[in-house]
Amino acid sequence: MAMKPGIIEWGAAGWGFAEATLFFLVPDIWLTTWAAHAPRRAFIACVFALLGALVGGAIMYGWGAADHDAATATVQRVPAISAQMVAETDSSLRDDGAVALFAGVFRGRPYKLFAVTAGAQQFGLLAYLLVSVPARLLRFVILTAATILAVHYSRRWLRPRVQTLLILGGWAVFYSWFFATMPN
Secondary structure, eight states: OOOOOOOOHHHHHHHHHHHHEEEEEOOOOHHHHHTTTTEEEEEEHHHHHHHHHHHHHHHHHHHHHHOHHHHOOOOOOOOEEEHHHHHHHHHHHHTTHHHHHHHHHHTTOOOOHHHHHHTTTTOOOHHHHHHHHHHHHHHHHHHHHHHHHHHHHHHHTTTHHHHHHHHHHHHHHHHHHHHSOOOO
């Protein structure tokens, strides 16, 4: 029997879209939190987060192609995006193409910044979206799977509520470090 998408899946799609545009917290927070309670649905939500990110990425790509200066200026106001990061993204995408986009996802480079830059560099929307699929989905699935394993193996010692608090606490620690160390 097919499952109808619910709040977990649509929330992931919305968060994926928001983070691909101007929101600054990754959908991985939503995905890993739900992984503790609904593992199967969390994996399905990874696909929804990807779809939301692709729509948001396409919009940002179009904005970057139409008005790179305005798009870049707006994206640069997002927390933890600096002028240096903008310049590095521009250079890496120009020099390394798709490899830069794929690697950037794992190096803390915002997807939205790659989208705006790819649009400005006329990278090719279809190529950009095709590279985005494994670049975004791989990280979502890896973090979701790691969370599911951690929850599974800690069930003996920790209640579900404590597991959820640890996941959210881990994200709070990560973002505290991230915002403290990223130039803005």
